[in-house]
Structures are given as structure tokens and as C-alpha cells.
Amino acid sequence: MSRLRLSAQCRSALVTGASAGLGLAFARALLDEGVAVWGTARDAARLSPLTGHAEFHAVELDLGVPDAAVAAFARADTAAGGFDLVVHNAGYGLFGRFAEVGDQAWEEQVRSMLLTTARLSRAAFRGMLTRRRGCLVHVSSLAVEFPLPFMSGYNVAKAGLAALGESLMAEARGTGVSVVDFRPGDYRTGFNTAMQGRRNPGADPVERRVWERLEATLAAAPAPERAARDLLRAVARGRSGVVRSGSFFQARIAPALASVAPSSWRRAAEARYFHLG
Ligand SMILES: NC(=O)c1ccc[n+]([C@@H]2O[C@H](COP(=O)([O-])OP(=O)(O)OC[C@H]3O[C@@H](n4cnc5c(N)ncnc54)[C@H](OP(=O)(O)O)[C@@H]3O)[C@@H](O)[C@H]2O)c1
Helix, strand or coil: CCCCCHHHCCCEEEECCCCCHHHHHHHHHHHHCCCEEEEEECCHHHHCCCCCCCCEEEEECCCCCHHHHHHHHHHHHHHHCCCCEEEECCCCCEECCCCCCCHHHHHHHHHHHHHHHHHHHHHHHHHHHHHCCEEEEEECCHHHCCCCCCCHHHHHHHHHHHHHHHHHHHHHCCCCEEEEEEEECCCCCCCCCCCEECCCCCCCHHHHHHHHHHHHHHHCCCCHHHHHHHHHHHHHHCCCEEEEECCHHHHHHHHHHHHHCCHHHHHHHHHHHCCCC
């Protein structure tokens, strides 16, 4: 990737979920730009692909343990002298019908990916507003516009993050701080391998077809480096906004069609795509 000279405006960054997939690509791209990176995982040993880099700092952070996650963020933020960039990327899928997924698993997903992430965002945003500089990124998903079947908790968490992003964009006007709602389409990561819930729903033909479609789509998706390139360009622009990233169809054509077509059209197209019957 060609250099954006990002380190001139961004000396330090925190990336949650930097041990794999998109977060690992974001962390690598930022380090390549000369930005000092604090990267998180639930187990610091998982950050070994990055620990050899002199400007990388490993942080243990589990979104499932909210108070400890907030404390870990505060320690890292102090060590960095206040982050110029915070990328809330950590997340996971939970697959299963709403009627059948247990309350605990469903609520845990919304708590981790929306409520705890929002607490970390508040801490980051506060510091940035005080310094009158910085960029806060929420990695939501194109699932905000095209909800994924049998992933209701995920869709709710991501829609909530997108709404939080829009709220903060309004509050950030004129402050020197920018807020980006980064919406990836499908990217070839270990997301489906880490999926919680019913991974092999053999007994239910509709669930099986949807799962097979999710697997096939991810296998054929672009590599995470493309998302890293799009994210860094968005940060370099220094402006708040929604940024869609992914294949040309997913990130450009489908949202453009959906913005002019009735929502019944979008639902029918999705049902067809996922063979919902
Ligand atoms: N891949 C896609 O197609 C796609 C599309 C749209 C949006 N996204 C979003 O992009 C983000 C990254 O996904 P990915 O595809 O890169 O998935 P991935 O390869 O499974 O990586 C997920 C990362 O999140 C961390 N993580 C997961 N659960 C966590 C928790 N409870 N607390 C703290 N960290 C946690 C993991 O760290 P450890 O397991 O090492 O702790 C890992 O670093 C997610 O928010 C996902 O929803 C992905």
C-alpha cells in the first residue's frame, strides 16, 4: 500500500481485536505508516504476529468483562499519552434462530459488542474532545443495511454501533475530532470459524442453506488488506462519515440500489440470495 504519511496526524492508535482478521490487518497497516499501535486480544499470546515490532504494544482486553476492559483501555491510553486514533473492531458472530438462541448468549453479544464498546468509546471520545484532536472508528458492518439471517443479536449490536456513530458525528462537529462508522462487507477472515451458536445446523434445511451461503461468500471475499487500505484512507481524510468497504457489488452497487428501492425489494432480494424459501 502506498504511504499516506498518516503518522504526521496520528502518532498512536488503539485497535481492538488485533490478533486476527481485519484488526490484524489494520494494526499492520498502521505500523507500516509509522504509527505506534496498541493492539488488544483476550489472550496476549494471540498477538504474537505483531509483538516483534518495536512500535507495537500488546493489551489484554475482553469485552465480556466490562470493568476490566475499561481499566485496560485507560491504562493503555495513559501509556500512549492519549490515543489519536481508536478503532473499535473486536467482535464475533452468534448464529441461530432468535426463538432458539438462549437469553444469555444473545444478551452477552449485545452487551459486549454494543454496551461495553460504547463505554470504551466514551472514554476515548472524552480524551479526544479535551485534546481537540483524534479519530474514533466503530467497525460496524454492511449488516446494518442488509441484516444477516439468523444473526439477530449481531444485527442489533451493529445497528446500535452505527446509531452511536451518527450521534457522535453530530457531537464532534467543530471540535477537531472525527468519527467514522466503518462498514465492511464480507472479508476473508476467521469470522465464521469463531462463530458461536449452531455452527452445523444439519437438521434445519433453511439454516443449513444460509450457513453454506455464509461460508461460500466469506471464502470468495476479498483479503482484509483491502479493508485496511480503505480504513487508513478514511482516517487520513480527517472527516466524520460512513465508510463502506468491500467488493464493488457489496460496498457500492447494493447500498445504492437499496437507497432507492422499497425495503420490501431488499428483503425479497436477501431471501433469494440466502435461499430462505
Ligand atoms: N469478516 C467479515 O466479513 C466482516 C464483515 C463485517 C464486519 N466485520 C466485523 O469486523 C470485526 C473483525 O472481524 P473479523 O472478521 O476480523 O473476525 P476474526 O478474524 O474472528 O477476529 C475477531 C477479533 O475480535 C476479537 N474478539 C472477539 N471476541 C472478543 C471479545 N469478546 N472480547 C475482546 N475481543 C474479542 C478476537 O480476539 P481474540 O479471539 O484473540 O481475543 C479477534 O482479534 C468484527 O467486529 C466483525 O463483526 C467482519
